[in-house]
Amino acid sequence: MxxxxxxxxxxxxxxxxxxxxxxxxxxxxxxxxxxxxxxxxxxxxxxxxxxxxxxxxxxxxxxxxxxxxxxxxxxxxxxxxxxxxxxxxxxxxxxxxxxxxxxxxxxxxxxxxxxxxxxxxxxxxxxxxxxxxxxxxxxxxxxxxxxxxxxxxxxxxxxxxxxxxxxxxxxxxxxxxxxxxxxxxxxxxCGDSKTGETIKFDGPYFMLNLFDSLKKFPFIPYIGKSQAYGNxxxxxxxxxxxxxxxxxxxxxxxxxxxTDPNPYPMRDVYAMLMEEYLKRMPKGTIPTRVAKAGLSLSYMRKWLRVEKESLDYSRLIAEYDCTQAQQDLKGSGIECPDFKDVAPVMVNFYRENKNNPNYQIHIS
CATH class of the missing domain: 3.40.50.720 (NAD(P)-binding Rossmann-like Domain)
Known part of the structure; x- marks a missing residue:
């Protein structure tokens, strides 16, 4: 009916x-x-x-x-x-x-x-x-x-x-x-696993904005040493x-x-996206407190196109159990794709649309 x-x-x-x-x-x-x-x-x-x-x-x-x-x-x-x-x-x-x-x-x-x-x-x-x-x-x-x-x-x-x-x-x-x-x-x-289309460039896209802003630098470091996992x-x-x-x-x-039933560590996600976008790997580590101090400055946030609040999620050590969702979706054929398979499509969409103001959020 x-x-x-x-x-x-x-x-x-x-x-x-x-x-x-x-x-x-x-x-x-x-x-x-x-x-x-x-x-x-x-x-x-x-x-x-x-x-x-x-x-x-x-x-x-x-x-x-x-x-x-x-x-x-x-x-x-x-x-x-x-x-x-x-x-x-x-x-x-x-x-x-x-x-x-x-x-x-x-x-x-x-x-x-x-x-x-x-x-x-x-x-x-x-x-x-x-x-x-x-x-x-x-x-x-x-x-x-x-x-x-x-x-x-x-x-x-x-x-x-x-x-x-x-x-x-x-x-x-x-x-x-x-x-x-x-x-x-x-x-x-994050973006559609097949087309890469997304709502806006926030969340993991802040990492891509960071890489894009720093791409002419000789190296780009990891941010912090958190053992957090991506979600x-x-x-x-x-x-x-x-x-x-x-x-x-x-x-x-x-x-x-x-949520992702098999999430990757945030440091792996960071490296995965950098390698996909710049064909480079991170070198060194900048303490999270230093990065947050930098993003407390408006001109830094605007230049890097990164919200300061996003750093809080990169170091949150939490596991979002999705047992009930997985159980009730069983038999439907609906499964969360592996982020490693999504990253290339996601990065490609970002590359094609990074200068489109409809996707970049306003950062003050």
């Missing part, structure tokens, strides 16, 4: 591509897309692109002007009763994804916005599943093995992105007894796994780490 879907976060990269994977894997009746008023024109273009590429009618989509920071998501009151009777699946993707975001902005969108979405989904009479996009880093500064079943462990946080995503997940987790809910915690997102996950794995788990009966009420 065809389902009726509702997405926040459109026309963002994640919503756009998740919808494409959804259309390929599920029978879709209709898709409602919540869009900020100033994004309507772009949303219309993206809908037409999806319809053309996936060979479906654009009439299966409906754009709804709204805002998650408003009660009832700012959706026109006259259409609310109809939506409440029709929608079977809600994907809440809208959030501020920025390690350097100010607290007030992050709190309003990530926490208040999620509170409003939570209130709204409880009014949906046909709801089969509420899928919330969180992050593995709701664990904050915790170290050691981190389980999918854990949330509040008294942790502290590295930035306002983490703390507000944690507070939002606490709100969603509390709904599990009343609403069929699935929480998705991705690791650090980089190709975006297509996240899409495929999310669509599958959103419809699996067993996943109602569960939280999943969509």
């Amino acid at each position: 065809a389902n009726t879907y509702f997405f926040t976060g459109f026309p963002g990269f994640i919503a756009n591509n998740l919808i494409r994977h959804l259309i390929r894997k599920q029978e879709v009746n209709h898709i409602y897309l919540l869009v900020l008023p100033h994004m309507m024109e772009k949303a219309e273009q993206v809908v037409q692109s999806i319809a053309n590429d996936e060979n479906i009618s654009s009439e299966q989509f409906q754009l709804l002007s709204g805002d998650i920071t408003q009660p009832d998501l700012g959706i026109e009151e006259s259409i609310q009763p109809y939506l409440q009777e029709q929608i079977t699946h809600v994907f809440h993707l809208a959030a501020i994804y920025d390690l350097a975001v100010p607290k007030a902005i992050a709190y309003n969108v990530n926490v208040n916005g999620t509170r409003h979405v939570n209130d709204w989904v409880q009014k949906l009479t046909a709801l089969k599943r509420y899928i919330y996009f969180s992050t593995a880093y709701v664990s904050g500064k915790r170290t050691g093995k981190i389980l999918e079943t854990e949330l509040d462990q008294g942790q502290t946080f590295k930035n306002h992105y983490e703390s507000t995503k944690y507070e939002a997940e606490v709100l969603v987790d509390a709904l599990k007894e009343q609403v069929p809910t699935t929480i998705i915690r991705p690791g650090v997102v 980089f996950v190709p975006v297509d794995y996240i899409f495929l796994a999310t669509v599958y788990l959103a419809h699996a009966e067993v996943s109602a009420g569960r939280t999943y780490h969509l």
Whole structure:
């Protein structure tokens, strides 16, 4: 039986591509897309692109002007009763994804916005599943093995992105007894394992930005001697796994780490990307505290195109256990690709688009 879907976060990269994977894997009746008023024109273009590429009618989509920071998501009151009777699946993707975001902005969108979405989904009479996009880093500064079943462990946080995503997940987790809910915690997102396409050049791409900025230097050192492991996950794995788990009966009420089950040490990732991009290997090591002091200077951050906050993740010694995700994906054919196989495609996409302002994030 065809389902009726509702997405926040459109026309963002994640919503756009998740919808494409959804259309390929599920029978879709209709898709409602919540869009900020100033994004309507772009949303219309993206809908037409999806319809053309996936060979479906654009009439299966409906754009709804709204805002998650408003009660009832700012959706026109006259259409609310109809939506409440029709929608079977809600994907809440809208959030501020920025390690350097100010607290007030992050709190309003990530926490208040999620509170409003939570209130709204409880009014949906046909709801089969509420899928919330969180992050593995709701664990904050915790170290050691981190389980999918854990949330509040008294942790502290590295930035306002983490703390507000944690507070939002606490709100969603509390709904599990009343609403069929699935929480998705991705690791650090990197490019599509086949095309290299990505959302933006952050996370592991900060390393590539660093290499690009220093490529004329006689050598480029490692940063720190941390024994941390990388937690980089190709975006297509996240899409495929999310669509599958959103419809699996067993996943109602569960939280999943969509993380790399076989991660590489950060120093290996650093060397792997440098060799792929510059055909060179790192030489020597600069202490992390020295690198962080340098990135405390605005002109250094802008020149290197690296956020200071990213260094915190390169030395976090944490293991994101994904046993439940691996178990519930068994038999689906969906597996996380080996980062070693993804790196060449990822680097090639970066090389072709490194000067495209649509991919480089603003660094102040």
